Amino acid sequence: MKKLILASGSPRRKQLLEQAQLEFSISTSSVDESFNQTETPDQVVEQLAKRKARDVFLRHEDCIIIGADTIVSINGEILGKPNNEEEAKEMLCLLSGKNHEVYTGVAIISDEKTVSFHERTIVSFLPLEESDIESYIGSGEPFDKAGSYGIQGLGALFVNKIDGCYFNVVGLPLARTVRELKNFQHLIRHRE
Numbered sequence: 001m002k003k004l005i006l007a008s009g010s011p012r013r014k015q016l017l018e019q020a021q022l023e024f025s026i027s028t029s030s031v032d033e034s035f036n037q038t039e040t041p042d043q044v045v046e047q048l049a050k051r052k053a054r055d056v057f058l059r060h061e062d063c064i065i066i067g068a069d070t071i072v073s074i075n076g077e078i079l080g081k082p083n084n085e086e087e088a089k090e091m092l093c094l095l096s097g098k099n100h101e102v103y104t105g106v107a108i109i110s111d112e113k114t115v116s117f118h119e120r121t122i123v124s125f126l127p128l129e130e131s132d133i134e135s136y137i138g139s140g141e142p143f144d145k146a147g148s149y150g151i152q153g154l155g156a157l158f159v160n161k162i163d164g165c166y167f168n169v170v171g172l173p174l175a176r177t178v179r180e181l182k183n184f185q186h187l188i189r190h191r192e
């Protein structure tokens with residue numbers, strides 16, 4: 001039986017995989033997460049997910065590795081995690097009162113095969129006051145999150161509606177991921 005490894009330092013991804021009652025451990029990758037704005041969002045997230053999973057696979061070739069990457073796309077621009085308050089403010093101003101798309105790419109790698117896929121969720125933001133943005137940035141929540149918000153936290157107060165998988169926005173499209181893992185099922189241990 002092969003061990004399952006989540007190649008992610010994201011506490012949200014860990015929590016979601018625990019919710020699926022899978023037995024897994026964590027090994028984080030240290031790959032360069034830069035991307036080219038000329039690539040499409042689905043290409044970017046699948047490539048980055050594969051890059052993260054491959055990096056961990058090199059150290060654990062006898063395991064099954066899951067890597068993931070989440071970005072926000074608005075008006076043809078791709079938003080990753082903000083580097084500072086200024087960038088967080090710019091991103092939240094861009095998202096205010098508009099629809100954007102959240103893409104998460106997932107890659108699953110074993111020595112037998114590699115599978116990658118992505119999910120897209122449309123998120124509609126309410127118009128934001130400058131004071132909403134300032135106090136949200138003050139909460140510290142935006143800094144480790146694509147598009148500078150977390151739908152699972154205070155960022156929920158900005159969301160009017162979504163179309164698509166909620167868990168995809170949080171960083172891992174759970175049902176799809178577990179379904180795709182079934183193709184590796186003979187290899188994976190489940191919790192008692």
Ligand SMILES: Cc1cn([C@H]2C[C@H](O)[C@@H](COP(=O)(O)OP(=O)(O)OP(=O)(O)O)O2)c(=O)[nH]c1=O
Binds near residue numbers: 068072081144149
């Ligand atoms: C839009 C959105 C993103 N996010 C998070 C999910 C991801 O953790 C993060 C995007 O950054 P990622 O680079 O996808 O992931 P990460 O750096 O947190 O972890 P790792 O690379 O080790 O796997 O944004 C939320 O938690 N809530 C949200 O509503």
